[in-house]
Structure formats: structure tokens, C-alpha cells
Amino acid sequence: MAGIKDVAKMAGVSVSTVSNVINGRHGKMGHDTLCRVQDAISTLKYVPNAVARQLQSGQIRTLGLIVPSVANPFWGNASQVIEKEAKAHGYQVLICNAERDPDTEAAYLESLYSSGIRGVILGSSPVSLDHLQKQAEKGMRIAAFDRNTQGIQQLLSCSISIDQISGARMAARHLVGLGHKRIGFISGPIGTSSRIARLDGLRAELAKVGVELDDELLWLGRNASGFGDSQAAELGRSAIRELMTLNNPPTAVFCINDMYAIGALSGARELGYRVPEDLSVIGFDDIYLAKVMSPPLTTIQQPLEQMSKLVVAKLIEALRTDGAIDDPYIEMRPELIVRSSTAAPNPRKA
Amino acid sequence: MAGIKDVAKMAGVSVSTVSNVINGRHGKMGHDTLCRVQDAISTLKYVPNAVARQLQSGQIRTLGLIVPSVANPFWGNASQVIEKEAKAHGYQVLICNAERDPDTEAAYLESLYSSGIRGVILGSSPVSLDHLQKQAEKGMRIAAFDRNTQGIQQLLSCSISIDQISGARMAARHLVGLGHKRIGFISGPIGTSSRIARLDGLRAELAKVGVELDDELLWLGRNASGFGDSQAAELGRSAIRELMTLNNPPTAVFCINDMYAIGALSGARELGYRVPEDLSVIGFDDIYLAKVMSPPLTTIQQPLEQMSKLVVAKLIEALRTDGAIDDPYIEMRPELIVRSSTAAPNPRKA
DNA sequence: AATACTATGTGTAACGTATTACCAGTTCAC
């Protein structure tokens, strides 16, 4: 374990001089001194101890990222893009799976704080952010990702999200436009801000055009306690089985995200329903799997890459400027991607 | 930002006493002292600085995890399980996406090392581990996951993997057993130990039973430079299009992992081929999506949960015992999961 | 009454780096 002292001894200079070399203050010394130090560094395979450095400087170039579950390709992909972007800014990312549980989120936040991390990207997460108050007060900068910021802006340094409500309305409008009148809704437990908004959007649009949303067709993660996103597809499959065996089944279903939609596709086929002839399915997120499903999934797209770049840039700016940034709360426009899982309802059954 | 000194001052005791409280040495002090210190801690919202702690102790309860890509559900799910398991041992996990690039892996390893992390789980990764030598020499404990350990055991503290070769042979035997004689192989670039072993296994089994493996039917990630796993499904789709438009197309394809297989399913359907009637597709890994595909995917299962538990336990043990652990190199048995994407070849075309 | 022991705390030196103040030469203008 070579330390800066060993390097100094070997090069015959003081530790401060070595420190100057490491930190690029080359102007402060003679050329031969510089060379001797550099030689010593490489022969000893010396790497500065980031821990000691941080303790001294109080700085650490690491961001926290709290997501519901990297097992869900949407978040897996988001994590990857965010990490890449952070790396481009010279930051590392510590990824945490919080499973949408407030206590787990709070525990991670405290742990990140105690590691010196002062910037965190919070993905999805529950409606109330009370559990984060303590850390926020102590100076943790929090950036929200994929959630609305109603009433919690004082806790947040910035936020990036799509307009969930209008996304859900686009989906609803698409289905209604095709002629559907019996529309189902499939989701896991409605605990996060984004899920609430999506359901609200669906409700609002259907109300506006005068289509009833039958409570019987709302499937909200029954028996799903403790299930993570890796089970989302399975839940979607169970859901569609229950909905399609009702006396008056839906002709179309809106799924809270693409994973549920993928499960719904699978379940519908098992029951002998053809998609989209007998049943239309629409998802949300546009994960990369949506286009390779059969049939390819109609869905609402989130501009993931742009959102990730923005959230990283904003958060780092907030960290540098001590919170004073322009335009901290951004809502992007989602987009309807029509593929082949939606069509007009089957007249025989309608 | 309250430190231990502030707590000590407020409670009217020395920093040592506060340290004792924090570290659970409650027997060393009077009851009222304990209470006063605890009060001070909570009113000041004091959280011990993990960095300073680590500097002192040289210990950090964090593991590094280097994976090809969390966007691939196999690795996303693995990351999640590993993280959960590590947490149960009181460790955090720092997840890094290395995209199968040796330089990126080396950079992450150095960065992890300088953060005081001394235990890393290395997922998949290139054949040669020369790029990791430097860190390994300095005392980094490396656990290999999902790769063979031929000739690199001195670099590794432990390893957990399935027997890739026998997994691939099981797949080949299954296809041959169904009567297939023209078998294709779809993969991205063959750069990692696990991919090499899978191809070797396929070759060995086919040679054994006297079925030719036509080079024309080997699709190895053409034009795939820089593509990550989120594109694997798309690559699978391109691959199947190329293979099925040959003069003498395959009747079955073996895909390097389930993501490619999912893409192959999609591509085959687009071309009008039915799976499994016209084409059999077999994958590898058994990600949770395999069973909700249509048709559900026949695949080779890796016992992910068990493997994850083992690798975490072994690595932590290696860290604690300074490398001396029993049975460090474990190969688990993969299992053939027969679903509905494989069947006997269509006699019309055979 | 002297000794030993227990319970309860305290003081301080690390840990490895960055920063600050400082010092010894050299050069140079006047």
C-alpha cells in the first residue's frame, strides 16, 4: 500500500511537492523534480487515496441514484444512461434499489449522506417525501426523476419528468378514438406519484369524452405485496386473466408500464385472444423491448436519453452553485408510439 | 454539519465517549451519560461520517459490482439480487456498467480501489484478466461471476459460474434430439469467457453426434460495434432475418442469451415463420421474461438467486479471512427448461 | 488502612491527504 509519503521519500522531495504534482500544479517546481516524482509514482503504482482526499476537501464526485428496481428494463436502461452521463461529467454513480419502499429510501439516503454524497437522483418514489426531509435539511441535493413535484418543491433541487397526465390522456384518447368503450387498467400498487398521475390522466380523459371507467376493470396489483418489478410481467399476465374472464370483459387495456403490458400480451394469447383483433393493449414508457414484442407494443414514450442528460446536468449544476439554477422543474412531452397492439374493437364482441 | 465534537460538547462528555455510544459499547458508561449523548445525537441530527470512519479503520462495508450492462434484465436482476444479499450482510454495493470493455473495467477497478473498496464481483468480462493484474496485486479481492476461471485463478479469490459448456451441450442435445440437423447460432461479439464456452459447448456436442455446424449459420454480432445489451434484442432480430433468407436456412437457432432469443422470435414472426412449427429457438439464462414470451422460450437456466448468494458470501468471507476460504471455485449445474419455442423440424422444409 | 478491583470516563496519537504559512535561495531594479 504505497502512500504519498512513500512516493515523496523515493523521489527525495516533500509530500507537498508530490501533492502538487498530482494536482497538476506543475508550474511550482523544476522539471527534473517533476520527472523524479512521476517516476516514483509509476514505479510504486501509487494511486491517491480518494477517501483521505475527500475527508480533507469535503468533496466527492459521486452521485446517488435511487430507483425502484434495476430489474425493470426501464430503470435498468435509465441507470445505464444516467451513469454514462455522470461519467462524462467526471462523476461516479452509486445505484440503489429501493423497491418503492419509503423506509428503504430513507435508509439509503442516510447512508449516502454519511458517505459524503451530496447529490441524489430519486427515481419514481412514493407521493410523500416526508421521509427525506431530514437529509434534505442537512444539505442533500435531491433531483426528482419521473415524478411530479406537487407540494414538495422545497425539498427538491430540480426535477425532470414527462407530463404523466397528458401521457395517460394520449393513451386514452388513442383507445377511445379507435372505438373502445370498455377500457381496463392494469397496474401494481398505486403508491408512486407517477402511477397516480397516470391513473388520473386516464380518468380525466375518459370522463371528458363520456366513456365510463368501470371499477371492475381496475386491476391494482392484487396480491402483489412485496413483489418487485421482475414480477411485473407476471402480474400483468394474472391481471389479464382475471379481467378477461369477467362477464363483461374489456376490449382494451391500458397498462401502467410496458412490463405489465408484456405480461398482458402473454396472458391474452394463452387464453386464446388475439391482440389486437380481440383485445387492444397499450403500455407506457417505450422500453426497448416494446418494439420486439409480438405484436409490437403501442405505448407512450418517455424521452429517456434526454431526460437523463438533463437530470444529471441540472443536479451537478445545483451542487456547484449551491442550489441556484435556472428552470429547475422540467416537464417534457411524452409521445404516443402507435405499433400493432392496438386496433378497433372486434365488432362480434363489441 | 454536526460532527462528533459537537455532540460531545453538547452532552458535556469527551469524543471518546460519544464514539463508544455510536459503536454500541454501552457497557462502558453510566446510564444517564448514555441518555445525554443519545439526546444530543438526535437533537443535532448527527450521522457519523463514514469517510472519516473508513480512513481510520481501513475498512469499508461496500462491494463493487462490475457488470456488462444493467439494461440487460439478466444483469439487472442479478444486480438486484446481489445487492439485496450484500445488504443482508451489512454491505453496500456500487454497481458499474463496463460494457465488456477491458479499459472501462480497469478504470472502474482503480477507482473502486482508491475509494477503499477491497472486494469486487466481476460479471462476465473478457477472457484475459491482464488488465486487472495491477489492482489484484495491490490486494483487491476479485470474485468472478458467470465466467470460467481457466488460467486466471491466481487473480481470483473465488468464482461462481454455471458449467457453460455443459449448458450449451444440453441445448444442442435438445435440438438434435428433436431431429434438427441445420442449427444456427446467434450471438453478439464473442469476447467474453462465457460466450466462448457456450459456442465451444455447442460445437463439441454437435461434433459428437455428427451434426455439421455450417459456418454460414454462425451469426456473431456483425455490425454490432459499440452496441450494448439494450440492443441485443434488435441484433437478434437482424440476425434471424439474415439467417432465414439464406438459400438453406436453419431449422433451429441457439441464441447466446435470452435477449437475442427474444429478438429472434420477433424477427422470425415478422418474416412469417411460426415458432416452433417452422423454426425452433432456444435461449440461455432463463431471464424472467422468457416465460412470458410468445411462445414461452425454451432456455438454459442459471440458478441466479443461489449463485448470487454464494458469490456474496464467498467474497465477504475472503475479505474477512484474507483470502483463505474453502472451495473457492464453484461450478453449478445449469438446467434445460423446455417451454414452447422448440419442436421437431417441419417435415415440409426439412 | 492499605490494596485491589470495578465502573466510568478522558486524552491523544494515528489514518492519508490538502492546505496554509513559511523559508531559503536567486534574480533584478534602483
Place this chain on the structure above:
DNA sequence: GTGAACTGGTAATACGTTACACATAGTATT
């Protein structure tokens, strides 16, 4: 030839925590 400015470098201290040796007082034992 004298002091200011500059160059190349040193030494001391701080960062927040822990570990360990030591201090103090009260109580029990001989």
C-alpha cells in the same frame, strides 16, 4: 548593495473518527 519579487521547496495543521493507554472515584477485600 539593498530590499522586493519570484522560485522551489518544507513543516505543521486540519479533516472526523477510532483505539488504546491512562485517570479518577467509589467499593469491596484483606
